[in-house]
Amino acid sequence: MKDxxxxxxxxxxxxxxxxxxxxxxxxxxxxxxxxxxxVLVLHVPSCDQFADIFIxxxxxxxxxxxxxxxxxxxxxxxxxxxx
Numbered sequence: 001m002k003d004x005x006x007x008x009x010x011x012x013x014x015x016x017x018x019x020x021x022x023x024x025x026x027x028x029x030x031x032x033x034x035x036x037x038x039v040l041v042l043h044v045p046s047c048d049q050f051a052d053i054f055i056x057x058x059x060x061x062x063x064x065x066x067x068x069x070x071x072x073x074x075x076x077x078x079x080x081x082x083x
Contacts, residue, residue, distance in 0.1 A: 005043065
């Protein structure tokens with residue numbers, strides 16, 4: 001799990017780095033919004049990165065926390081008569 005420190009840095013740093021040259025026009029759009037103070041990019045700690053449930057293996061407790069926060073529920077179990 002990673003927090004968004006890098007995304008936060010890239011949103012306000014106008015220097016084009018070798019490692020970020022693959023980023024498309026999206027980052028320039030966000031940078032313009034940040035520069036004009038229309039958007040504020042805030043730090044989100046790793047323990048609150050809900051997108052991690054879709055892309056990372058998570059410890060059970062964190063998975064359950066994210067799943068509950070996203071209102072995802074397990075389907076009810078079928079009974080023998082419904083099968």
